[in-house]
Amino acid sequence: MRSPGGALLRASIALALVAGCADGGPPPAPAHVSIDVRGTPEQRRAAGAGLYAKYCALCHAESATGYAADHAPSLVSRTFLESASNDFLARSIRNGRPATAMAGYGTSRGGPLDEDDIAAILEFLRWPGPTAVPTPRTAVHGDAIRGEAVFSRACQPCHGTREQRGEFVHLGNSELLDTATDAFLRHAIVNGRPGTPMPSFAASLDDRAIADVVAFVRGPAASSGSSSAARASRSAVDIPTDLPIIINPNGARPSFTLREDRFVPADQVKAALDAGQRLVVLDARAPSDWLDSHIPGSLPAPYYDLTKLDVVPKDGTFIVAYCACPHHASGAVVDELRKRGFKQTAVLDEGILVWKQRGYAVVGTPPADGAAHGAPPATGSPRPRDL
Ligand code: HEC
Ligand code: HEC
Known part of the structure; x- marks a missing residue:
């Protein structure tokens, strides 16, 4: 958790600002967000605070510590910010987490935020917390069948099943699995998320059990073509x-x-x-x-x-x-x-x-790959390569 002083200061900035300060401009290619929009860091942070207050505080709470609605996670716990790359954060905001309360906020998905806006929110979330420590890209090799037993005992009570969100973050979500590296998943399991209900399993699960549970969360071997990057973009x-x-x-x-x-x-x-x-x-x-x-x-x-x-x-x-x-x-x-x-x-x-x-009627235009409505693709998700 960041210091209460930081959180308070951030909250008061968020309250003091009028939203929507970051103006438009041609969005950079959405693949990499390096936070280089115009203005001083303070101005970008202030713009980000305003946008955050308008769009995000409803669920993630004013100071981004989470749990204001629908158990939206903390966006500022130390172990999250140090393992989540800017690309992870930007993509989570841009595309959302289908079939949860987390909508896609990017203009490419029909939401209100362009890439500069998203970069400004990142600037706000990251200040003054840790920058991302590059986590290893190497895959964690475990046994998904053994991992399933660990998962249903130790994780399912909070996270639900692969197909169905439980009380907290849906680990079977196609967007999460498309975005998160094995190292990101492992980091959360080993270190927990201090200040949230996510415990550290460093003492209760050995390395092998952690590798097994990562393998189960990851799902069957990677297929290609289901990446949400390939989804129809729209506005x-x-x-x-x-x-x-x-x-x-x-x-x-x-x-x-x-x-x-x-x-x-x-x-x-x-x-x-x-x-x-x-x-x-x-x-x-x-x-x-x-x-x-x-x-x-x-x-x-x-x-x-x-x-x-x-x-x-x-x-x-x-x-x-x-x-x-x-x-x-x-x-x-x-x-x-x-x-x-x-x-x-x-x-x-x-x-x-x-x-x-309940099967009551809905209409709409689901994103192109059809994976947007809860269940991950039957073939599993491709392992992200370049986070
Ligand atoms: C209506 C409630 C709601 C709003 C508003 C909302 N979120 Fe979320 N957000 C959620 C929930 C719920 C999740 C977890 C989804 C899941 O269960 O997988 C989430 C997940 C996330 C994640 C991924 C976190 C992780 O640990 O993987 C990020 C990043 C995020 N939200 C950022 C934002 C930002 C930035 C905004 C404002 C632009 C925002 N959210 C607005 C509910 C919301
Ligand atoms: C007591 C409830 C609880 C249990 C048990 C639990 N978790 Fe969590 N987990 C959470 C919460 C809450 C979060 C979100 C924390 C936050 O706000 O950042 C989380 C976050 C995570 C994340 C990060 C997801 C993301 O998008 O940021 C992973 C990975 C994870 N848990 C894996 C596991 C695994 C694997 C197990 C079982 C070995 C497990 N958890 C057991 C509550 C739990």
Whole structure:
């Protein structure tokens, strides 16, 4: 963990700044981020702090120590920053972690951040913490079958299975596995993440068991072609500007029973849509997530751009907001609506990930390789070569 003084100072910078300071300009090739945008380091850091406060603090907390929503991990623990390269960080931000609350924020994925913005956020996250120590690129050779036994006993209770996220970071996520080296995975297992629930296994697992569990997390031998770098890139312009606002404008009003006057169960919303009832459904996530998959008829209304709510008519139509986290981003939208005097509003209680797990309808344009929706490709992920 970084010193509390540093975290506090960073938090106050984040609070003091208006977001969106970094301006555009031609983005460098997305492969390598070297943090060389214009301005002094202080200016870049300040721009990064503003962007971080606007887009990231909702889940990763103001000082980036994590766990404000959906168990979003710490972005500033020492053992994370020293093992995560700038490319690892930039790519995680650009592409997100499909099928988790972590959206892709890069413009190449339909998100709001260009490469300069991402570099500025890195500058903020890295200050004044450790720079990345290059971890060895050599593969860790273990036995995945033995590793599976270790994993289900020692890791699964927190991380879930390969296919399904548990409480914390999804280790089977295709984006993580495409990006992380074996050494990065090993570093986390050996050293833990001080200040977070991730323990160090240096004392409880020997070298062989750690190699085995890395081999299991890595999955079957590398295939080619599934790298998300090959995914279709796209931009926010792919979102139509003339989407209808009200679903079933001639339908009857739904009658929802809210929990705590705020949360509407997914099955009630599904029933209302099936019955052709009149509704507005707002997707509070970053628009890249909306592009990937969304509830049919929903409108993108990201938590960080509440001006999108200006178009919603105040005519008594019931408004449901949802996100993945599952309450924080949608909660910000509902709070704003209520502040503006909208009476009939609610947060989709379970969020869209559970909605999808239940097999309820979604539409969208998943990224090209189809690996974006949870399960890693059956053939495993290619081992990253140049991190
Ligand atoms: C809606 C909640 C949410 C928001 C907003 C969000 N994140 Fe995340 N982020 C997550 C979650 C959850 C994960 C872990 C995903 C998983 O389970 O695999 C994550 C993972 C990450 C990781 C990978 C960390 C690791 O240990 O591998 C990085 C880096 C990251 N986020 C940076 C950001 C940045 C920078 C922003 C703002 C531009 C941001 N996130 C906005 C929820 C969020
Ligand atoms: C008590 C819960 C818990 C257990 C048990 C646990 N982890 Fe973790 N693990 C976490 C949390 C929480 C994080 C994210 C920490 C942070 O905020 O940076 C994490 C992070 C990681 C990361 C880094 C992922 C990333 O993207 O940054 C790896 C790799 C990892 N754990 C592997 C394992 C393995 C392998 C085991 C079993 C040997 C294990 N963990 C057991 C809670 C746990």
